[in-house]
Amino acid sequence: MAPPLLSVEGLQVQFHTRDGIVRAVDGVDYSVGRGETLGIVGESGSGKTVSSLALLRLVPPPARIAAGRVMFEGEDLLAKPERELGAIRGRRIAMVFQNPATSLNPIYSIGSQLGEILRWHEKLDRAAAEARILSLLDLVGITDPATRLRQYPHELSGGMKQRIGIARALLCNPALLLADEPTTALDVTIQAQILDLLADLRQRLGMAMVLVTHDMGVVARMADRITVMYAGRVCETASAATLFSAPRHPYTRALLESMPRIDHRYTGPRQLLPTIAGRPPGLLNPPAGCRFAARCPEAMAECRTTLPVETVVAPGHSVSCIRHGSQGIAA
Amino acid sequence: MSAALLEVENLSKHYPVLRRGILLQRQTAAIRAVDDVSFRLQAGETLGLVGESGCGKTTTARAILNLVTPSSGAVRFEGRDILPVFRKGERSEVLGIRRGLQYVFQDPYLSLNPRWTIGETLREPLRIHWPEREAEWPTRIDALLRMVGLEPQHAWRYPHEFSGGQRQRVGIARALAVEPRLLILDEPVSSLDISVRAQILNLLAELQDGLGLAYLYISHDLSSVRFISTHVAVMYLGKLVEMAPVDALFAAAGHHYTRALLSAIPVPDPGAAQSRIHLQGEVPSALRRPTGCPFHPRCAAALPVCRSEEPALIDIGPGHRLACHNPA
Amino acid sequence: MEGSIALAAPPRPPGIWRQGWFRFRRNRGGMLGLVLVGLVVLVALTCFLVAPYDPNDQSAMLRGASRQGPSWAHLLGTDRNGYDVLSRVLYGAPTALAVGLGAMLIASILGTIIGGIAGYVGGMVDEVLMRCAEFFLVIPVFIVILAVVRLFGIMVVGTALERVPHLNLMTIIALLGLFGWPPIARMARAEFLRLKQADFVEAAICIGATRRDILLRHILPNALPSLIVLVALGIGGAILAETMVSFLGFGDPKAVSWGQLLYFNYESLKVAPWGSVAPGVAIFVTVLGFNLLADGLTDAFNPRLRQ
Numbered sequence: 001m002a003p004p005l006l007s008v009e010g011l012q013v014q015f016h017t018r019d020g021i022v023r024a025v026d027g028v029d030y031s032v033g034r035g036e037t038l039g040i041v042g043e044s045g046s047g048k049t050v051s052s053l054a055l056l057r058l059v060p061p062p063a064r065i066a067a068g069r070v071m072f073e074g075e076d077l078l079a080k081p082e083r084e085l086g087a088i089r090g091r092r093i094a095m096v097f098q099n100p101a102t103s104l105n106p107i108y109s110i111g112s113q114l115g116e117i118l119r120w121h122e123k124l125d126r127a128a129a130e131a132r133i134l135s136l137l138d139l140v141g142i143t144d145p146a147t148r149l150r151q152y153p154h155e156l157s158g159g160m161k162q163r164i165g166i167a168r169a170l171l172c173n174p175a176l177l178l179a180d181e182p183t184t185a186l187d188v189t190i191q192a193q194i195l196d197l198l199a200d201l202r203q204r205l206g207m208a209m210v211l212v213t214h215d216m217g218v219v220a221r222m223a224d225r226i227t228v229m230y231a232g233r234v235c236e237t238a239s240a241a242t243l244f245s246a247p248r249h250p251y252t253r254a255l256l257e258s259m260p261r262i263d264h265r266y267t268g269p270r271q272l273l274p275t276i277a278g279r280p281p282g283l284l285n286p287p288a289g290c291r292f293a294a295r296c297p298e299a300m301a302e303c304r305t306t307l308p309v310e311t312v313v314a315p316g317h318s319v320s321c322i323r324h325g326s327q328g329i330a331a
Numbered sequence: 332m333s334a335a336l337l338e339v340e341n342l343s344k345h346y347p348v349l350r351r352g353i354l355l356q357r358q359t360a361a362i363r364a365v366d367d368v369s370f371r372l373q374a375g376e377t378l379g380l381v382g383e384s385g386c387g388k389t390t391t392a393r394a395i396l397n398l399v400t401p402s403s404g405a406v407r408f409e410g411r412d413i414l415p416v417f418r419k420g421e422r423s424e425v426l427g428i429r430r431g432l433q434y435v436f437q438d439p440y441l442s443l444n445p446r447w448t449i450g451e452t453l454r455e456p457l458r459i460h461w462p463e464r465e466a467e468w469p470t471r472i473d474a475l476l477r478m479v480g481l482e483p484q485h486a487w488r489y490p491h492e493f494s495g496g497q498r499q500r501v502g503i504a505r506a507l508a509v510e511p512r513l514l515i516l517d518e519p520v521s522s523l524d525i526s527v528r529a530q531i532l533n534l535l536a537e538l539q540d541g542l543g544l545a546y547l548y549i550s551h552d553l554s555s556v557r558f559i560s561t562h563v564a565v566m567y568l569g570k571l572v573e574m575a576p577v578d579a580l581f582a583a584a585g586h587h588y589t590r591a592l593l594s595a596i597p598v599p600d601p602g603a604a605q606s607r608i609h610l611q612g613e614v615p616s617a618l619r620r621p622t623g624c625p626f627h628p629r630c631a632a633a634l635p636v637c638r639s640e641e642p643a644l645i646d647i648g649p650g651h652r653l654a655c656h657n658p659a
Numbered sequence: 660m661e662g663s664i665a666l667a668a669p670p671r672p673p674g675i676w677r678q679g680w681f682r683f684r685r686n687r688g689g690m691l692g693l694v695l696v697g698l699v700v701l702v703a704l705t706c707f708l709v710a711p712y713d714p715n716d717q718s719a720m721l722r723g724a725s726r727q728g729p730s731w732a733h734l735l736g737t738d739r740n741g742y743d744v745l746s747r748v749l750y751g752a753p754t755a756l757a758v759g760l761g762a763m764l765i766a767s768i769l770g771t772i773i774g775g776i777a778g779y780v781g782g783m784v785d786e787v788l789m790r791c792a793e794f795f796l797v798i799p800v801f802i803v804i805l806a807v808v809r810l811f812g813i814m815v816v817g818t819a820l821e822r823v824p825h826l827n828l829m830t831i832i833a834l835l836g837l838f839g840w841p842p843i844a845r846m847a848r849a850e851f852l853r854l855k856q857a858d859f860v861e862a863a864i865c866i867g868a869t870r871r872d873i874l875l876r877h878i879l880p881n882a883l884p885s886l887i888v889l890v891a892l893g894i895g896g897a898i899l900a901e902t903m904v905s906f907l908g909f910g911d912p913k914a915v916s917w918g919q920l921l922y923f924n925y926e927s928l929k930v931a932p933w934g935s936v937a938p939g940v941a942i943f944v945t946v947l948g949f950n951l952l953a954d955g956l957t958d959a960f961n962p963r964l965r966q
Contacts, residue, residue: 396865398861398864398865422869425867426867429865429866429867430867433865433866434861434862434865436858436861436862437858438858441857441858441859442858442859442862443859443862444859444863444877444881445859445881446880446881455863455866455868456866456867459866459867459868459872460867502862505862505866506865508866509866509867
């Protein structure tokens, strides 16, 4: 089997604060194959965004990457000197951000901020850069791209800005696209348009994608495989079909059940949503053992003392839960 | 039909677009944020008001509560025309209305005074409405906190010590303090995490059953609307385009915009064969509102008449009203 | 029942002021500012006890001992008028504080009321009040003070006002306050404008709170931290302004002021530098103290600004 395009091993990101070390990401592993889309889902504080920023060593201080390897096209990105990493950022691995309004520089026209990237990374001249930008704007579904080039971000709608953000990410033909909540700030009909666009681009360009989101619906529509994170650790990784039809980890199951469904009748006698009691643990002094144990309906005494290790339970399906076949390390 | 708890009739809120002159401003146009909206809500029911950002759903709610002054129209609460009461400003009458309908805000981080403890926040409505019953306040505050799933000792804490979900519970408790019959819930769960969302939705459902409350539930999240609502109204560019009992709307939406909205929701099920309706373009700015049906530029089923004539909201079934020349 | 609840209550957790204090304590500059300001206040309160000479004691001159360098009798020497420099500098502290606090008290009351009304009412009222604030901003305060102090000094001669102690100083304080309000009004306006649209204020309206409740219980307390920062900064500015007025010889001849000390002694800077350096250092320490304090308060109350 060919090695995956990207593999993250034992990634740890810590925030050194006055009160102690916050373990925002505490031993995360996942991999993305060529052309594959991996969805990373989790609630706020699960470490999903920090772990994806850490791939490119973009974690803001006081965060620090404490351990781990990020193998991309045969090289460890975490061991690379900053200058070489700069050539990978935006070029081989590109990012699409959550807030299209702030990810574009308001004082430059669309054409000049996109052109700068091409001149910097690809050393293209002005004419060649413009031709490439026009073809990309066309590709991301922007009508009348020649006019848009001369416009400024504030003249564009949110959906349009996100299309520009995607075009910017595609400028250098990246092998991997990191999209962090790319549609959260958008309205549903615009979200549908952007998701369609991303799905279409992935197919046409054969690009791999890491899609970070809190929205189960979005990953169901987009992802080939899904990784569920909770309190800085991976709970479960499976193909999209398996994760939704046969989730193993109690957190995944509870999360899926707790969402109201648009295709379910709630009229008649009152039905309540199954909920997860309690709150995620603080990551300053995370509990020993499984992070979910305190809220888990199936937790055993062992779960509170033993840290589960991600274990393959079926082909392509791995779970970190002692109850469901994982090995554990006594804390 | 029994008298409705809340009756909104031809409610409009227009904002003048002003151009600044040398000394005075002159009006050059008007943004019709809410345009001729009418609906009724019975006691104990929930009307889900849905639409995308800028469709006027929040302005509608704020106009009902007189947080913005409506340009025209009437709001009747328990059969009483309430806008003239706000205009007159007779304090005891205004308080009487404020006791009937309350508002829960979207952002639990902004809706609590950061300098007040939770107890102080909950004491405020009691101080305003029942100043003579001061002795009962502490027990009432305890009861309110318990009612929303918090502990009495939380009364001594400040908002910043709470999570978003807990703050939203406080916001709900504050609204319940005056014993209202109607709660206007403005996106109460959209800023919360999935697992917390379910907790708050359940809380709202239980409170409704226990206290016989009616809700006006404003949201862009159709799955939570489906869960909590008995009826749904869809807004587009300040207009009500469709209104129906919840199951009827989700099963047989008549308006092409409603259908597009429903199909745009990503369903958490990769196998779901969703027939997707691809809406072209974006919601036009309220300044450049299309003539005729406001939705016609994005509508696949638009007829020539849609361009020139605005469709009226008419009954097409039991409780189902629709504004479309060429229904699906 | 109620009693038992009160007993079971946990200790009250920190409110916004306590939290601000926790953050402030970590700020080295701010703490230094607080220490310097505290020192000045201490001196101002105790100068009557610790000063070795009466501030108006010119006996050294009669002994021919003016412009003498530091000695055991005069720790900071004597100036060209025969004053003991140390005593004069110590007695300058209450004057400086009176100017700073007095001027900013006037300015902050005016500024908060005017800016608060402008921000809360809005519309034409806002327009008129803010144009008014701009008008006050563009007037050269200094020239006005110099002119008014001189004219006033002439006008009161022969009237009952002549006997009011420190009349000149009070005029300066009043003028500094009268012209110092626009920056505070601008901040107050911005804060009131922001807070009147805050969700928790709208929630209070829904509950049925009166306008008085909203202004005094919701908006004003939340606007105070930003205003206090400006006031702390303004105190330093006012002290400096009074120093400059006194240095030009327009100060209150009967009040002991650092600026006046400089005015008396700058000509003998070469012969008796201690006469000028000591008040200079005092001014520097005081103004620096208030500025550092303001900086620390900014960090403590608006922590997001610095991230």
